[in-house]
Amino acid sequence: MTQRRILVTAALPYANGPIHIGHLVEYIQTDIWVRFQKLRGHRCVFVCADDTHGTAIMIRARQENRSEVELIAEMQQRHEADFAGFDIQFDNYGSTNSEENRRLCGEIWAAVTKAGLVVDEDVEQLYDPEAQTSLADRFVRGTCPCCKTPEQYGDHCEKCLHTYSPTELIDPKSTLTGAVPEVRTSAHKFIELEQLHDFLDQWTQSGEHLQTEVANYLKGHFLGAEGDKENPRKVLRNWDVTRPPDYFGFEVPDFPGNYWYVWFDAPIGYLASTKQWCDRHGEDFDQWWRNDATEVHHFIGKDITYFHTLFWPGMLKSAGYNLPTKVHIHGFLTVGGEKMSKTKGTFVQAETYLKHLDPSYLRYYYASKLGAKLDDIDMNLEEFAAKVDSDLVGKVVNIASRSAKFAQPSGLSKTYPEDEGLFAHAAGQGADIAVAYEQCEYNKAMRLIMELAANANKYWDAKQPWLLRKDPERAAELQDVCTVALNLYRQVVVYLAPVLPRLAQQTGELLSSQITHWDDAQTPLVGVAVAPFKHLLQRVNTKDIAAMTEESKEAPTTTPASSADSDQPLLDEPLAEECSFDDFMKVDLRVARVVNAEEVPDARKLVKLTLSLGGDNQRTVFAGIKAAYQPEELVGRLVVMVANLAPRQMKFGLSEGMIIATGPGGKDVVLLQPGEGAQVGQRVH
């Protein structure tokens, strides 16, 4: 087999938060792939880095009253510890805030400038005078210009789904400082991606580098196609790649006082991290990034598809670097069929997991679930325990557990005995398993491997060596059966080695011979000593899972005192500006009764309510509570409505008010209900 030269990256974790089990899907997926390639004897280098720049880091450092450099150093240390705890082994783990990265950013900037891709444009943006920084859309909240819902993000309203620019918000506030933002115009540099349209079209649609779903998505949303009536060729928007001060990042050399946007320098971090590795090992950087013989594989989540499949190839192309051979895109992690949730304790940080459970469990469980598609994967905690127990402990480790003790006195036979073709069969399966790993079909690989483990157990049962042991004259026969069983076991462990490096290591110790190559599964081990058996892997203790979930729950529910209420809601949504009594009295809140409630068939969020204010006074109100309430459960109940709100024409009819509710939206909406004794039509004040 010819030795391939492969460079692998996983997405750079942002230095603003800790690693959690959702991130680990990607790092475990990537680490398995890398270990597989190395085991196969290829030259494979796995680089990653912390993504350190941007407004969020700057603000957090200020809040914590320390420098950004100090903050990112601490976060990096924690990230690296988490990765190490899960046996994720990088050849180099760098930082986007490195000298190597600064230099490479400069070089690529010069290249895209020279290629004529950089254009100047003025940008009107909100600016926080207190923090002295311009505000990205998500850092601005205000009242929706359309439906007047307060506390909406700068780019869209969660209530009415209207999209707008942050400058259109009514009463905008910076979420960083609470200050009223000013509108400022500043000069930015843009990259005119449209110039690369033909190249990107060809690169994304070639069928070689991306999953087909991804290629279709890009074609449908960004590229379009010449002559296609339904989806005509689209013009790619210019990409804003600089930020005015204050910003934590690298200053743009030919644009003093301005900084590269974090998404410009982050992917260049892949190059910078490679450079560090090269310098440390006396390797030629150009061999890895400017040589067609080198494969470049990026592993990313579907949320950052856009950057890695359009901008990034565009930048690499313009600067004359290798293009990605493949961008492997995976889906998100759900737990118990739902998004990870801090209240349910399913938002588990890497650190918390490691306090309670063995990292091998998660590596195997993810491997058994991961395919090559970008579907989300679901972590079901019962299934997690069942799979680890029955596959790893019951099937795999069990083979060694039942045979090692018998084999220990004698060691393995000098020649490999007759085994009914089992070893040869499993050796042959190596090719199919390798293909599955190569194509990121780990679920398939695990299935094939477990079949081999089952064969070994069957063999053992058929031979009944525990009976042989009782007859001293059949010692040689017993030794042969153990030799077969332990060799079949070792084969399985070789195939599992990318997923379970610890088990591979322990198995090496057990059989006095370390696993170093995939082809170790092709030749049986004979004549070696067998070390005393030690437990290789414990069963999953469900109490540990429960303890982990418990520790991951954010607000302790045990303490009823009001001081135990989390301050998170208040932090998420700071108090609005003070208003006068007169201001308050402008809003006429009334008790109303829901007399009718019906689904609005074409609306996603809306329920059509008919509210009675008493007598013949009825109002029709469209409320965005479909996900939280069934229409029938609303009929008859009292609600509080804004009775003097200007009517609004919606697609489905005229909405003549709003009803008062709390919660972030979607399913988490709670209607406020007047207590006992409230009468329909009464004003609330």
Added chain:
RNA sequence: GGGCCGGUAGCUCAGUUGGUUAGAGCAGUCGACUCAUAAUCGAUUGGUCGCAGGUUCAAGUCCUGCUCGGCCUACCA
């Protein structure tokens, strides 16, 4: 509204270019064994392959329509 992906046993999924009686693991039931971390082995229950049409000698697989779920994207404004 548009795009993409998916709907196969109670659960998680596999089913290659259409080709015999649709498979695996887990769970369930019965039995065997006792070497092993209450592990293992054998047997067995269980499916109108989302629904309805069509193409074909033959459809889980191809085509059309519908339906449900997920994700993305938009609009009503």
